[in-house]
Amino acid sequence: MARKVDVRLVFQRRLKQARLTQELSQRDLGINAGLDPFVASTRINRYEKGIHEPDMATVARLAAALKVPTAYLFAEDERLARMILAFEQLSATEKDQLLKTVENP
Amino acid sequence: MARKVDVRLVFQRRLKQARLTQELSQRDLGINAGLDPFVASTRINRYEKGIHEPDMATVARLAAALKVPTAYLFAEDERLARMILAFEQLSATEKDQLLKTVENP
DNA sequence: CCTCGATACTACGAAACTCGTAGTATCGCG
């Protein structure tokens, strides 16, 4: 029953890592996500450090600014995280095809 | 730029649907997620109706009670949602194999 | 039709949390 890595830690890690991948400062990420430029740095910092939790709307805007699906930021399992990113790169038909093979036992 | 279905609506929908799939009442879902039995019904109801937002820790416990990955509850895209559920059913080696094929352009 | 149990839902004030403000600390480089 134990062993559940806190989602908040997962969120922090994925947020920071995705930001660094996009080569954005905390401030610029916040601005790109539509936050007031005067508070962008402060708020992103608090989200990455786990001091505060953003609401869902903010999470979605962050994900958009980071060019990742919102779900990615909550993927505890590393393999699932990679799959989410890879899946997004596929065309609609490729997605359908992949689903067809994976969903059938 | 418009067209972003609110994540909150997605969350509400997936939460409710997953609960019905597990054939749980709002109350029982809350209890299974570790909420005080006296407030379980109230709180789950508010989450499903979008009146309040649960914090991340609560979301994770809800996902566990619903037997879905936390990320699933935030998957805006229907195909991605299905993929997340299907992916979880795979063995470790199957996941690795699938990733290998999908991650290579 | 009417009641009863279970399920779904809601108003209200108290408690908990995030917010903006106004900074300080640290890092990289000339």
Add this chain to the structure above:
DNA sequence: CGCGATACTACGAGTTTCGTAGTATCGAGG
């Protein structure tokens, strides 16, 4: 060292969620 950019934080105000205490609705049985 000094400067600009980036990272980080204490504090009170404002917002949000919380528990309490219900009411509304639905479905089956009498």
